[in-house]
Amino acid sequence: MTSHQQAVDALRDLLGDRLSTGPSILDLHGRDAAYSTPRAPDAVAFPDSTEEVSEIVRICARHGCPVVPFGIGSSLEGHVIPVQGGISLDMSRMNRVLKVNERDLDAVVQPGVTRTQLNRELRATGLMFTVDPGADATLGGMASTRASGTNAVRYGTMRENVLALTVVLPDGRIIRTGSRARKSSAGYDLTHLFVGAEGTLGIITELTVRLFGVPERIHAATCAFEDVESAVDTVILAIQSGLPMARIELLDDFQMKGMNLLSPELDLPEKPHLFLEFHGTEAGVGEQVETFRDIAEAHGVSDFRTATRTEDRNRLWEARHNAYFAAKALMPGCSAVLTDCCVPISALAECIARAKSEIASSGLIAPIVGHVGDGNFHLSILIDPENPDDFARAKDLATRINAAALDLGGTVTGEHGVGTGKMRYMRAEHGEGWDLMAQIKRAIDPANIMNPGKIVEA
Amino acid sequence: MTSHQQAVDALRDLLGDRLSTGPSILDLHGRDAAYSTPRAPDAVAFPDSTEEVSEIVRICARHGCPVVPFGIGSSLEGHVIPVQGGISLDMSRMNRVLKVNERDLDAVVQPGVTRTQLNRELRATGLMFTVDPGADATLGGMASTRASGTNAVRYGTMRENVLALTVVLPDGRIIRTGSRARKSSAGYDLTHLFVGAEGTLGIITELTVRLFGVPERIHAATCAFEDVESAVDTVILAIQSGLPMARIELLDDFQMKGMNLLSPELDLPEKPHLFLEFHGTEAGVGEQVETFRDIAEAHGVSDFRTATRTEDRNRLWEARHNAYFAAKALMPGCSAVLTDCCVPISALAECIARAKSEIASSGLIAPIVGHVGDGNFHLSILIDPENPDDFARAKDLATRINAAALDLGGTVTGEHGVGTGKMRYMRAEHGEGWDLMAQIKRAIDPANIMNPGKIVEA
Known part of the structure; x- marks a missing residue:
């Protein structure tokens, strides 16, 4: 046996x-x-x-x-x-919201709670949980991969939104990290060590997460540009102007074509788009929209559409969250290889330009979407799953794009994590820092039983 | 030898x-x-x-x-x-600002740069570095103690404001943690491991820190309350209302008395005060002040004074940063034992009430100041340095207040760190998490040469 x-x-x-x-x-x-x-x-x-x-x-x-x-x-x-x-x-089965502390703007949840479940349970409170990866993921999984999504530019990723954890260590000990206090200098930051550790250091069994008040006013918008560069330059200037954008998402022309196949009711022109959301007071949102529109107009924006009704906004963001399926709609029966690089925002235009040039040389179809306010963007590289040559070409394209991101001072994963898929880039990204990660792994999990084979070679 | x-x-x-x-x-x-x-x-x-x-x-x-x-x-x-x-x-000697990346809102600095030096060097850029402990500390030291200050409620502590580090490990290896990208899921969060590690895991030799645009409009204010409870209740409601306060500081009546001795030109009534700052656009700041005043008026505010001119604001915040010396002015020749607890904001009124009751029982003088928007407050317990009995009573008072903070779900240090002084609370605050910290210390610094005797018993 x-x-x-x-x-x-x-x-x-x-x-x-x-x-x-x-x-x-x-x-x-x-x-x-x-x-x-x-x-x-x-x-x-x-x-x-x-x-x-x-x-x-x-x-x-x-x-x-x-x-x-x-x-x-x-x-x-x-x-x-x-x-x-x-x-x-x-x-x-560990899927209960254990406590909502309305006065402290936090909630204590079990790791199997999903992000939409939490927001459903918060509905009566006027509070919201903001981290929103594409899937309706669980909060334990989201913490473990340091997930983010469309709201991170304003409200942060799981890194900023996890205040405290209960963790089972590899020897079965149960520890609490952090507390519900908003800050602490009491020793090593164990919470941040487990957020993003992908279950390789222990099992998260409870999370305390930050909540935010639902803003008085929410205003969504879409706008089209002649080319991706103009859209990206608009984003860079908006962020640098200190506009407190709640969401600022890029979708290129290929992505919009897929979106029109999957969500024809949106009926948006097949040009590069920004999808936007502004949060604030009535007056504050008005100011933000006006300032943004000025910046966008200087970059040749067309077809600036607004959505203020809840159902219109929901339709828009549902379509955005389904970007992966929209991309796949461009090539029925395909699989997709996803990239996830993130660069300093000043390097975003250059990185996307290099990506587009690499896509063109590859001969593959690869729509681009991105949380561009953070400098983070994804390619969905479409491949025929029956054709091994397609997969090899897609991997090669992904490798080139990740190399560009590192060359520009960025990271090979903004929000998806390392798993097994990104381990081959860790040495290039972290140098000897990767060895330190392995030292930490071996110290906490000497028998290497916690999700072995991920992040580090232990 | x-x-x-x-x-x-x-x-x-x-x-x-x-x-x-x-x-x-x-x-x-x-x-x-x-x-x-x-x-x-x-x-x-x-x-x-x-x-x-x-x-x-x-x-x-x-x-x-x-x-x-x-x-x-x-x-x-x-x-x-x-x-x-x-x-x-x-x-x-390592005190140079190496690079200011205006387009990315970050700066790369050596660890000996002080916070006011960095802001001086940023003057022409329209950008600011926001973390501001009482002293004009170095950024290396501030990162190592996970420092914060008056702006943390809006802009975060060193935890949120350090993007990347260069660190010399205990065996002399040099690593880079993080990058200038705003987010990453590429493995363990080494940056957050070294921020707050107090030099016990390695030496920080370079930091990349976040900058923010100087807001279009800055509006400071002071307001007096009949009692600390009313001031604290005002703070709690302002934070819960989602008001994006830039600064919200409590000073009790003893502290105001000391401040009037040290900074008589301010001439503020010797009642509990809030010192405030609002950042935003012209319209945004106007809205914020109005909303705040409504909340404060419901709590019996008096003597609401505003300061919009730069020199008036500077005078106000200089006086606030000198709070420690103002407290000591109440008892010439005294020393001060400082506390630093931080609790969930819903527990702040209760924690301060317990602190005031403990102060009264102790017979000591202990003015209170606090970054109350974060739930963080300090006592300056004044003692006669020639009287060992005074010191023992002060330590006892501090112990009681820290116990109250832990009892209320908080931490014994919001921003000062552990050093040797707070080690005796670590077991109570972290339980077996403290053992995990020691495991990490031993893995990274097996010979225990890096600032030994601090944070953990290695």
Whole structure:
């Protein structure tokens, strides 16, 4: 009997029905939302509490069996795939909003709560949780990949929005990091160590996240430009002017074409677009829109459309969140390889220009969308899944774009994370800092059971 | 010859005149700005570059000799005191602003640059660096203690304002953490690990910090309340209303009395005060002031004075930054023991009420000031330095107030750091998380030469 099998047997005694080895469950927990190679776990555990996660981890530690946390499997770099087998720890049953502290603008949640679930439960409070990756991901998964989305330019990413955590360490100890106080100088910043650690240092079992008041006034808009450069220059100037944009998203002409296929009711011209949102008081939003429009007009904007009604805004942002599917609509039956680089905003125009030139040389179709206020943009490189040559060309294109981002002082991942997919860039991005990450990993997880094979070579 | 002496000799060969063992230099580098027990280093090194710091650290590592970084010595919890002797690493010669990236709103600086120096050098750009502890501290020191100040409620602490670091590790390796991109998901957040580590994990030799545009309009104000509770309730409601306050500072009646002794030209009534600042556009600031005044009036505000001219605002904030000296003016010849707790804002009124009741029972004089928008406040507990009984009573009072902060879900240090002074609270605040901090320390600095005896017991 293998050590993994011994762990599975011990876990069955602990969890009963909440340990599954059914083939379809195993299959589901062996894939992610992108083009990563599947590998099924030995079993899937569905814990109910922090204490139970601690028990599970202790059992796995005893048998040297890997533990891989799983939210809803929407990540894109192989994070949830148990590349060395072991236990997939499905957090879906730990999905309660435990407390909303309205006076402190924070909420305490279990890791299986999704972002739309939290906002639904907040509806009566006048508060909102702002981090919004494309998928309706779980907050545990979002914290683990340091996710962001369209609101990060104003409200921050998971890095800024996680105040405190409960974490089960690789030996089963349970710790609390941070507190509900807004700041602290009390020692090493353990919260930020676990945010973005992708489950390689421990399992997040509770999160305290920041909330914001729903603004008095929300004004969305779309505007078209003759070329991507004009749109990007508009963004750069708006950010540098200190305009407190809530959202400022780029979609290139290919992306708009896909969007019109998937969401024809929007009926927007097939030119590069910015999708915008302004938050503030009545007067404040009016000022912001006016200032933005001045900047955009200096860059040849056309077709400036506004959306102030909630349903119109929702339709717009739903379409934006479905950008990945819109891109895939351009080539029925295709797969997509996604890139995720982020550069200093002064280098954004140059980086996108290099990306467009690389796309042209590659002969591939690769729509661009981006959280451009942060300097972050994605290509959806469309490939025929039956054609291995397509995949090789897509990987080559992605490599060139990531090299450009590093050359321009940026990072190969703004919000998707490392997983297995981005490990090959870590040395180039971090140099000996990557060795320090491995030192930390080995100190906290010497037996390398926590999501092994991700971020570092331990 | 001791191993420290061997290190000193080797360093003299490397640094020549830039290694000092002069008694007054040693004395200066063996104290901090507060009531910590002095201990002189064996020598003080004045490095010129990252590479030289690396050489120094390699020499010290070879001889097992402690290395304690020193900015301007304005910290308050014994951070800079070489409690096990060794080398004080004075960063004052590494004091150049290396680059201001106006388009990206960031600057690259050496660690010996002070906050007012950076702002002086930014004057022509229309940009500002916002973190402002009481002293004109160095940015390296501020990053190491995760410092904040009066602007943190709007612009964040050093946690939010450091984008990237160059760090010399305990074995002399030089790493870069983070990048100038505004966000990244590329592995463990090493930047946040070194921010607040107080030099116990490595030496910061370069920082990239965020800048903000100087707002179009700045409006300062002071307002008086009948009691601290009314002032605090005003703050809580203002923050909860989402008012983007730039500064919101509490000073109690004792503190105002001291301020009138030190800065009589302000001539403010000796009642609890809020000192405020509003940043924004002309219209935006007008709206903010009006909304704030409505809230304050509902809490019985009196004597609402505004200051819009730069010189009036500067006078006000200079007086606020001198709060420590104003407090000491109440009792000539006294020393002060400072507290620094921070609680969730909903608990702020309760925490201050408990503090005032503890002060009353103690029989000591202890003015209160606070960055109350963050839930952070300080007592300056005044003691006769010749009277050991006074010191014991002050420590006891501080202990009670910190216990109250922890009981209310807060932290024992909002911005001063741990050093040696706050180590005795770490177990209560972090539980087994403190052990994890020690694990990390031992992994990165196994010989325990980096500022030993601070934050953790390694």
